[in-house]
Amino acid sequence: MQISPYSEPEFDPYGDRQTEPDGGWLAPTAARPLGAVLALPGSKSLTNRELVLAALADGPSTLRAPLFSRDSELMIEGLRALGTTIEQIPGQGDFGGDLRVTPADELTGSTTIDCGLAGTVMRFLPPVAALALGPTTFDGDEYARKRPMAGVVRGLQALGVDLDDDGRGTLPFTVHGTGRVGGGTLEIDASASSQFVSALLLSAPRFERGLDLRHIGERVPSMPHIEMTIASLAARGVEVASPEPGRWVVEPGPIAAVDLDIEPDLSNAAPFLVAAIVAGGSVTITGWPADTTQVGAQLIDLLPRFGATVTRDGDRLTVHAPRRPADGGRGIRGVDLDLSEAGELAPNLVALAALADEPSTIIGIGHIRHHETDRIAALATELNGLGGRVTELDDGLRIEPAPLHGGPWRAYADHRMATSGAIIGLGVSDVVIDDIGSTSKTLPQFTELWGKLLA
Ligand SMILES: O=C(O)C1=C[C@@H](OP(=O)(O)O)[C@@H](O)[C@H](O)C1
Numbered sequence: 301m302q303i304s305p306y307s308e309p310e311f312d313p314y315g316d317r318q319t320e321p322d323g324g325w326l327a328p329t330a331a332r333p334l335g336a337v338l339a340l341p342g343s344k345s346l347t348n349r350e351l352v353l354a355a356l357a358d359g360p361s362t363l364r365a366p367l368f369s370r371d372s373e374l375m376i377e378g379l380r381a382l383g384t385t386i387e388q389i390p391g392q393g394d395f396g397g398d399l400r401v402t403p404a405d406e407l408t409g410s411t412t413i414d415c416g417l418a419g420t421v422m423r424f425l426p427p428v429a430a431l432a433l434g435p436t437t438f439d440g441d442e443y444a445r446k447r448p449m450a451g452v453v454r455g456l457q458a459l460g461v462d463l464d465d466d467g468r469g470t471l472p473f474t475v476h477g478t479g480r481v482g483g484g485t486l487e488i489d490a491s492a493s494s495q496f497v498s499a500l501l502l503s504a505p506r507f508e509r510g511l512d513l514r515h516i517g518e519r520v521p522s523m524p525h526i527e528m529t530i531a532s533l534a535a536r537g538v539e540v541a542s543p544e545p546g547r548w549v550v551e552p553g554p555i556a557a558v559d560l561d562i563e564p565d566l567s568n569a570a571p572f573l574v575a576a577i578v579a580g581g582s583v584t585i586t587g588w589p590a591d592t593t594q595v596g597a598q599l600i601d602l603l604p605r606f607g608a609t610v611t612r613d614g615d616r617l618t619v620h621a622p623r624r625p626a627d628g629g630r631g632i633r634g635v636d637l638d639l640s641e642a643g644e645l646a647p648n649l650v651a652l653a654a655l656a657d658e659p660s661t662i663i664g665i666g667h668i669r670h671h672e673t674d675r676i677a678a679l680a681t682e683l684n685g686l687g688g689r690v691t692e693l694d695d696g697l698r699i700e701p702a703p704l705h706g707g708p709w710r711a712y713a714d715h716r717m718a719t720s721g722a723i724i725g726l727g728v729s730d731v732v733i734d735d736i737g738s739t740s741k742t743l744p745q746f747t748e749l750w751g752k753l754l755a
Pocket residue numbers: 344345346419420492493494495498521522525643644667
């Protein structure tokens with residue numbers, strides 16, 4: 301069955317990143333203040349957690365309004381390869397319907413899994429493969445082989461799982477699943493990615509002795525994503541105790557089958573909400589959840605720091621920006637931010653800061669050097685290429701005001717680099733993004749929605 305709800309012939313959700321045949325995508329500039337109302341597809345982080353939990357559950361689950369994108373399709377294909385039945389079924393909403401997930405009687409390996417560039421797939425599925433019978437080989441895009449995996453690879457090995465990584469600790473590797481994982485106590489260093497902790501917690505109820513997991517090392521980034529994992533497990537009847545910071549305990553037991561709604565992706569709301577600040581006017585996102593663990597909810601407090609006003613009316617969240625000042629500035633304020641919890645939002649906020657009238661310093665994001673690309677280096681390089689005055693720090697960026705000009709913007713196969721280029725292009729004419737197709741990682745409808753934003 302064809303899962304993909306989109307059918308542009310040039311787009312292959314399983315293929316390599318698309319380079320536009322004409323040499324790039326000319327980012328549209330905003331000719332007037334915005335007044336857009338937009339609905340967005342489901343959250344990547346919630347969809348890929350719920351797919352894993354549904355596959356490990358004690359019966360079939362329906363995920364309503366999930367995300368259909370490259371990352372979620374890779375997760376679907378990976379779980380199918382391990383024996384899970386996943387069907388796309390009609391549902392409410394505009395973005396591809398629902399998913400019905402029926403767990404396998406017994407998970408089976410003897411397969412290969414393509415992780416693409418998806419952190420959630422490369423981290424969340426190896427523990428599931430350890431619960432399957434037979435070998436599962438994991439690999440992904442070229443850059444995926446550079447992304448840190450040690451917390452999962454060494455963690456599973458320490459739990460007694462036969463994982464053959466040729467000593468590298470990165471993709472590719474093979475998990476020789478035996479159908480069971482003993483579990484018990486485990487120490488890992490999760491300072492490179494919170495996904496190491498989430499990965500082990502998601503499968504932990506199925507380990508024979510559960511898991512008593514302790515983080516040793518520097519600060520764990522992206523803590524809200526661990527809270528999301530804990531909340532997703534709780535909704536399926538699994539309690540995660542945290543007797544002290546950096547320690548999580550899961551008892552063995554069933555993961556309940558449940559039908560649930562996937563919230564819209566609030567991190568993917570960022571470029572659209574930021575657009576209101578660049579262009580002036582207002583942008584409203586519908587379906588904003590009243591209560592959420594998504595880190596995108598922090599935009600409500602972050603965007604006013606740049607000078608915007610954020611209002612909520614039921615499930616509609618609106619960002620309003622003032623008119624541009626008469627002094628020729630953009631009316632965007634500089635910020636000093638520690639984004640260690642919200643590194644996922646950093647590229648779009650750095651793009652906004654590059655259009656501000658005042659300097660900004662954004663720190664706490666050393667770990668985003670290990671995201672889809674080295675985002676700190678990529679942001680500094682691309683902004684400076686357009687006339688910016690951006691300095692790399694070990695764990696962040698310093699951004700001085702500078703007049704930007706048009707030119708090429710490389711996305712480095714990174715969806716958030718691509719959307720950051722689009723943000724710059726709203727305010728600066730002739731910005732050309734080499735690979736806008738990389739947005740298919742989490743938002744295949746990006747260019748269509750960007751068009752609606754400006755209509
Ligand atoms: O668990 C998740 O869904 C995610 C966790 C975070 O990863 P890091 O902890 O590696 O930053 C985040 O940046 C990523 O986009 C999604």
